[in-house]
Amino acid sequence: MSLTNVINISGSGMTAQSVRLNTTASNLANAETVSSSIDTTYRARKPVFQVLQDSLINRDFSAVDLETDVGSGVKVAGIVEKDAPLDIRYEPTHPMADENGYVYYPNVNVVEEMADMMSASRSFAVNVEVFNTAKTMLQKTLTMGK
Amino acid sequence: MSAISFQNALSIHPQALLVRAGRSEVLANNLANADTPGFKARDFDFQAVLNGEVEKQRSLEMNTTNNRHIGGRVQEDYDLQYRWPTQPSIDGNTVDDNVENAEFTKNAMAFNASFEFLNRKFNGLTNAIRGE
Numbered sequence: 113m114s115l116t117n118v119i120n121i122s123g124s125g126m127t128a129q130s131v132r133l134n135t136t137a138s139n140l141a142n143a144e145t146v147s148s149s150i151d152t153t154y155r156a157r158k159p160v161f162q163v164l165q166d167s168l169i170n171r172d173f174s175a176v177d178l179e180t181d182v183g184s185g186v187k188v189a190g191i192v193e194k195d196a197p198l199d200i201r202y203e204p205t206h207p208m209a210d211e212n213g214y215v216y217y218p219n220v221n222v223v224e225e226m227a228d229m230m231s232a233s234r235s236f237a238v239n240v241e242v243f244n245t246a247k248t249m250l251q252k253t254l255t256m257g258k
Numbered sequence: 259m260s261a262i263s264f265q266n267a268l269s270i271h272p273q274a275l276l277v278r279a280g281r282s283e284v285l286a287n288n289l290a291n292a293d294t295p296g297f298k299a300r301d302f303d304f305q306a307v308l309n310g311e312v313e314k315q316r317s318l319e320m321n322t323t324n325n326r327h328i329g330g331r332v333q334e335d336y337d338l339q340y341r342w343p344t345q346p347s348i349d350g351n352t353v354d355d356n357v358e359n360a361e362f363t364k365n366a367m368a369f370n371a372s373f374e375f376l377n378r379k380f381n382g383l384t385n386a387i388r389g390e
Contacts, residue, residue, distance in 0.1 A: 114279040118286040125290030132293070161294040163287075184283075186290045235292055238355060242286045245366045249282070252373055253275075257380040 118246035124185030125239035132232040154218040155193040162189035271376040278369040295349040299341035
């Protein structure tokens with residue numbers, strides 16, 4: 113039935129958004145993780161979302177067609193590191209400074225991460241709302257004729 | 259005297275309920291993909307689908323060449339359309355959280371209304387059968 117699918121869909125949304133919240137937490141926690149070389153510096157991580165399609169097994173082959181294929185939720189296709197340049201500061205007295213006196217800070221933009229966090233938590237809440245509504249609708253259909 | 263026919267007694271409400279449930283799936287998928295780059299919000303015209311669905315239920319009956327054949331009907335998918343975005347976003351996603359949320363809530367309320375109608379029909383039938 114479609115309503116059980118709604119529960120799966122909003123569940124996949126919640127999972128995806130919590131992954132996003134997780135990466136944001138990791139980014140914020142590592143915002144000040146300094147290092148003495150470019151290669152070992154932490155880089156901000158971002159999840160990439162993708163529409164989740166029904167598995168081919170469950171699919172009616174006569175109905176495979178982009179117009180009717182809505183997808184059945186969302187999945188995290190992967191987590192990528194941000195391309196933005198690292199924050200290189202000249203701090204010769206810093207214990208992690210390299211031989212030229214430079215310290216490498218991650219490319220984490222705290223303001224951007226906070227905005228991402230708000231967006232993720234709001235999207236999560238929307239999915240919870242959808243989940244609850246679908247649950248009420250399902251429970252209601254079970255009382256039919258009573 | 260004819261027996262009680264479910265088809266006639268329940269009228270359009272079972273189909274309406276199914277179409278509402280189907281639409282909630284489409285809208286939930288839109289909301290779940292609110293942050294997916296390039297995702298296009300989908301929806302269908304409830305009125306058109308319901309009309310078409312009833313039309314199909316009437317027209318697409320299977321042929322029976324023997325009276326022992328079990329009758330059946332062909333179900334088709336809905337005609338899905340794309341939501342017209344009010345504000346384009348840079349990653350090509352056309353989901354507007356607030357619009358989809360409003361549509362989902364409206365759809366859920368309409369589902370409840372259809373359910374109430376159907377439930378009353380059943381209550382009426384039960385009363386008729388009991389003859390109390």
